[in-house]
Amino acid sequence: MSLLSVRDLTVKFAMRSQTVTALHQISFDLARGERLGIVGESGAGKSITGFALMKLLSAPGYIDSGTIQFDGTDITQAPEAQMRQIRGNRIAMVFQDPMVTLNPVLTIGQQMVETLRAHRKLSRRDAQEIALTKLREVQIAAPELRLKQYPHELSGGMRQRIIIAMALLLDPDLIIADEPTTALDVTIQADIMELLLKLCQANKVGLILITHDLGVVSQLTERTLVMYAGRIVEAGKTREIINDPQHPYTQGLINALPQQTLPGQMLKQIPGAMPVLTDIPPGCPFSPRCAFALAECRRLLPQIMQQGSSEVACHEVNRLHSDLLLEEGR
Amino acid sequence: MSNLLITPPPSRWARFWASPLGDSLRGNPVALVALLVFSVIVVLALLAPVIAPFDPYDPTQIDIMNSDLPPFWIPGAEPQFVLGSDDQGRDMWSAILYGTRLSLMIGLAAVALQATLGIAIGLAAGYLGGRVDSLLMRLADIQLSFSTLMLAIVVLAVTHAMWGAAVFDRYAVVAVIAVIGLAEWPQYARTLRATVLAERQKEYVDSARVLGFGPLRIMLRHILPNAMSPIFVISTVQVGNAIIAEASLSFLGLGLPASQPSLGALIASGFDYIFAGSWWITALPGGVLVVLVLVINLLGDWLRDALNPRLYKV
Numbered sequence: 156m157s158l159l160s161v162r163d164l165t166v167k168f169a170m171r172s173q174t175v176t177a178l179h180q181i182s183f184d185l186a187r188g189e190r191l192g193i194v195g196e197s198g199a200g201k202s203i204t205g206f207a208l209m210k211l212l213s214a215p216g217y218i219d220s221g222t223i224q225f226d227g228t229d230i231t232q233a234p235e236a237q238m239r240q241i242r243g244n245r246i247a248m249v250f251q252d253p254m255v256t257l258n259p260v261l262t263i264g265q266q267m268v269e270t271l272r273a274h275r276k277l278s279r280r281d282a283q284e285i286a287l288t289k290l291r292e293v294q295i296a297a298p299e300l301r302l303k304q305y306p307h308e309l310s311g312g313m314r315q316r317i318i319i320a321m322a323l324l325l326d327p328d329l330i331i332a333d334e335p336t337t338a339l340d341v342t343i344q345a346d347i348m349e350l351l352l353k354l355c356q357a358n359k360v361g362l363i364l365i366t367h368d369l370g371v372v373s374q375l376t377e378r379t380l381v382m383y384a385g386r387i388v389e390a391g392k393t394r395e396i397i398n399d400p401q402h403p404y405t406q407g408l409i410n411a412l413p414q415q416t417l418p419g420q421m422l423k424q425i426p427g428a429m430p431v432l433t434d435i436p437p438g439c440p441f442s443p444r445c446a447f448a449l450a451e452c453r454r455l456l457p458q459i460m461q462q463g464s465s466e467v468a469c470h471e472v473n474r475l476h477s478d479l480l481l482e483e484g485r
Numbered sequence: 486m487s488n489l490l491i492t493p494p495p496s497r498w499a500r501f502w503a504s505p506l507g508d509s510l511r512g513n514p515v516a517l518v519a520l521l522v523f524s525v526i527v528v529l530a531l532l533a534p535v536i537a538p539f540d541p542y543d544p545t546q547i548d549i550m551n552s553d554l555p556p557f558w559i560p561g562a563e564p565q566f567v568l569g570s571d572d573q574g575r576d577m578w579s580a581i582l583y584g585t586r587l588s589l590m591i592g593l594a595a596v597a598l599q600a601t602l603g604i605a606i607g608l609a610a611g612y613l614g615g616r617v618d619s620l621l622m623r624l625a626d627i628q629l630s631f632s633t634l635m636l637a638i639v640v641l642a643v644t645h646a647m648w649g650a651a652v653f654d655r656y657a658v659v660a661v662i663a664v665i666g667l668a669e670w671p672q673y674a675r676t677l678r679a680t681v682l683a684e685r686q687k688e689y690v691d692s693a694r695v696l697g698f699g700p701l702r703i704m705l706r707h708i709l710p711n712a713m714s715p716i717f718v719i720s721t722v723q724v725g726n727a728i729i730a731e732a733s734l735s736f737l738g739l740g741l742p743a744s745q746p747s748l749g750a751l752i753a754s755g756f757d758y759i760f761a762g763s764w765w766i767t768a769l770p771g772g773v774l775v776v777l778v779l780v781i782n783l784l785g786d787w788l789r790d791a792l793n794p795r796l797y798k799v
Contacts, residue, residue, distance in 0.1 A: 214615075238697075250691065255689060256688045257689060258707050273696070
């Protein structure tokens with residue numbers, strides 16, 4: 156059985172005048188120890204997915220329908236007291252900006268010990284010992300010294316290492332990392348990603364990596380979800396998605412990578428911008444920006460279907476595949 | 486890895502002196518003098534039972550024959566009564582020492598009460614938001630629309646009448662603290678709510694929630710320490726205000742009785758004799774009150790500048 160099984164998860168935001176849907180019937184599974192990437196532009200609903208899994212959507216957002224089975228518990232139905240046991244303990248989260256995720260007035264040691272003692276009956280000394288072990292695991296220099304330091308005394312890379320150590324403190328089953336390296340310098344990004352990968356493999360921890368960086372996803376994850384305007388548009392093995400993207404949006408994302416452009420040339424960006432949630436076009440939400448859009452794309456919402464090794468939600472891909480099948484049949 | 490540092494850890498005072506706060510104090514002679522004067526007043530007030538030559542609470546030490554003696558620099562003074570004596574023969578120096586102690590105590594206790602109430606309400610309003618927030622903030626608005634003095638006069642006058650003067654005098658200190666404490670909580674609640682609203686947006690709060698902490702722990706251990714600097718600033722100013730409020734109430738005869746003189750009660754007791762020539766009974770405690778409140782406010786001003794990150798001076 157999979158560790159996490161999300162079915163038809165719909166998240167809405169009750170605004171003053173209307174209710175907008177931020178996630179449309181998202182479904183995916185995650186096996187124990189599996190690493191999943193969620194990619195998409197800003198506003199695609201990646202972070203909201205992460206928060207919904209923790210049941211920490213802040214008002215006016217709420218889970219409208221669907222289920223989130225985590226190790227046999229339906230998170231959408233779990234009472235707050237049970238959720239507090241799951242958060243931190245079973246599912247940990249790593250945020251984007253390490254400069255602001257640590258509490259500025261508490262030392263690293265205080266924060267780590269507090270986290271441990273909130274979930275487990277431990278003496279202060281034992282908790283400190285575990286904290287130290289975890290700090291060694293994230294390969295931070297002089298871990299004993301770090302326990303006594305305040306966040307402002309540390310660099311961004313060090314802080315992100317500490318945040319990862321804190322996420323690992325209680326040996327969770329799943330870590331949700333929401334753009335964990337966006338705020339860091341490129342050279343440190345690679346270090347942190349490598350560390351995250353190594354730790355997840357060593358501890359058999361599942362990872363949901365939320366990012367807009369396809370390069371990072373390709374290095375770290377086994378499967379990928381591509382999201383657009385609150386929907387999954389393509390899902391499958393990371394290697395397949397990177398090497399053979401089906402959905403025009405995924406293709407656009409890959410073509411937009413700077414590596415795809417020769418020096419001196421313009422970057423190949425996807426024209427236009429993600430529609431705002433209050434104004435989603437009819438039919439396929441990507442159709443106004445899509446080079447292959449057909450008449451039916453502007454009328455009819457494509458359903459996600461198995462196409463080859465991936466699942467894709469696109470009329471054009473469906474058409475190409477059925478043509479291919481017809482040819483083979485002939 | 487061994488620790489090669491052999492120098493002993495610096496004392497608390499040395500650490501404070503070396504901290505940015507201590508640094509800003511060194512560069513601010515006004516604040517330094519204010520701190521010095523305030524410390525002297527506090528030490529003298531605390532040591533009142535040791536250094537005061539008389540006990541103003543003890544009627545057997547008061548002799549009516551010694552009444553209305555002038556302070557030492559005016560002819561006719563008695564060497565026993567350095568700052569003269571009041572209309573009942575009480576030694577002014579002793580009375581001022583005890584009175585300052587009482588005024589400071591009432592000021593601090595009233596502010597502690599205000600702060601406790603205001604912090605609890607402000608935290609709850611800011612963190613929980615929604616209806617709780619609206620309800621608590623409307624209560625604060627209502628509370629603020631009464632002036633402190635008006636509320637205090639009404640409450641104290643009613644309790645005075647209800648309990649009778651004898652019982653009231655016994656509980657006067659508690660009653661005054663309660664009234665001043667209850668009347669000014671919105672100052673804290675409003676400021677703290679605003680700070681909490683800003684802090685709540687920060688990611689360390691999300692990260693605390695993600696770690697599975699309950700709301701009470703997040704409010705008290707994570708948000709409150711980050712919202713402390715405005716509280717320090719308000720507290721200093723409010724101590725000054727509370728001392729003034731107590732003095733005003735005592736002056737109006739609604740605060741402390743003449744048998745337990747605070748600075749305000751001393752000023753009031755001498756007021757009738759100003760034109761009879763015994764000006765010192767009012768002027769001396771009045772001067773002490775002005776100096777005390779002035780230095781507290783100067784310290785508050787300095788603290789506001791020193792703790793405001795937007796006013797960093799290079």
